[in-house]
Amino acid sequence: MNYDELYSNIIRKRSFLCIGLDSDPDQFPDHIKVLDNSIFEFNKAIIDATAQYVVAYKPNLAFYEAEGVSGWRQLAQTVEYIRKKDSSIFIIADAKRGDIGNTAKMYAKAFFEKMDFDAVTLAPYMGKDSIEPFLQYNGKWSIILALTSNSSATDFEMEQLNSGVPMYRKVIESSIRWGSRDNIMFVVGATRPEKLAEIRKYCPDHLFLVPGVGTQGGSVAEVARYGMNSSCGLLVNVSRKIIFAGQNKDFASVAGHKARQISLEMSSFLKVLR
Numbered sequence: 001m002n003y004d005e006l007y008s009n010i011i012r013k014r015s016f017l018c019i020g021l022d023s024d025p026d027q028f029p030d031h032i033k034v035l036d037n038s039i040f041e042f043n044k045a046i047i048d049a050t051a052q053y054v055v056a057y058k059p060n061l062a063f064y065e066a067e068g069v070s071g072w073r074q075l076a077q078t079v080e081y082i083r084k085k086d087s088s089i090f091i092i093a094d095a096k097r098g099d100i101g102n103t104a105k106m107y108a109k110a111f112f113e114k115m116d117f118d119a120v121t122l123a124p125y126m127g128k129d130s131i132e133p134f135l136q137y138n139g140k141w142s143i144i145l146a147l148t149s150n151s152s153a154t155d156f157e158m159e160q161l162n163s164g165v166p167m168y169r170k171v172i173e174s175s176i177r178w179g180s181r182d183n184i185m186f187v188v189g190a191t192r193p194e195k196l197a198e199i200r201k202y203c204p205d206h207l208f209l210v211p212g213v214g215t216q217g218g219s220v221a222e223v224a225r226y227g228m229n230s231s232c233g234l235l236v237n238v239s240r241k242i243i244f245a246g247q248n249k250d251f252a253s254v255a256g257h258k259a260r261q262i263s264l265e266m267s268s269f270l271k272v273l274r
Helices: 003-013 038-053 069-085 101-114 132-136 167-175 193-202 220-227 251-270
Strands: 017-021 056-059 090-097 119-122 141-147 184-188 208-210 234-238
Touching: 003 251, 017 038, 017 090, 017 251, 038 069, 038 251, 056 069, 056 234, 069 090, 090 101, 090 141, 101 119, 101 132, 141 167, 141 193, 167 193, 184 193, 193 208, 193 220, 208 220, 220 234, 220 251, 234 251
Parallel strands: 017 056, 017 234, 056 090, 090 119, 119 141, 141 184, 184 208, 208 234
Antiparallel strands: none
């Protein structure tokens, strides 16, 4: 899927919502906890209730890896189910991998050949060698961590370099040259919305994956105000605020209602776009 195809899906659905499938079994409703393959059953219900409002899903791999072989199997089931439900939906492996050489090649093979993800989140600390193997796959995306939404992003990401620019700007300005807007996206958190406007000045065309809306306190309105470009340029991720909005047997319908509310808000910001 290239940039224009993803943009077409955003316009068609009038939404730039990505739902994070941070599917923690400890937070499942009781009637889901007792099921075999409870993660997949939970995800399936969430997907059925929300697919019409989203352009992307983002399984957070930690919650699947923690369950061992069963978790990996249910992750594969989830990806397969999304494909059957709506083949236009963009699927992101929130893996935050960051290695080099044959190791990076094997990670790319795992996510892009064996599991059919469209994109994977990557840590660029080791430089171009840690990203390049993923860029060899046509139609697949590397989503590079730039300015994350957590409070301790100040430890390294916002540190000023001798050149006078912060580390996150160095990451973006360097890595933007490794690929194109069709295969590189940047993680820019919603918790510092004014930074979105700053980054847009030197990264006008690329998509941003924006976490931090909802539980972490970011807002769709501020993200759209500061981060939207002429082709939207945003995938705003909301996880717990949607998937755990309800805790009873109607949890899926509650999640669907919450996703609809957020997508309607997003639609209002898309009116200016074709």
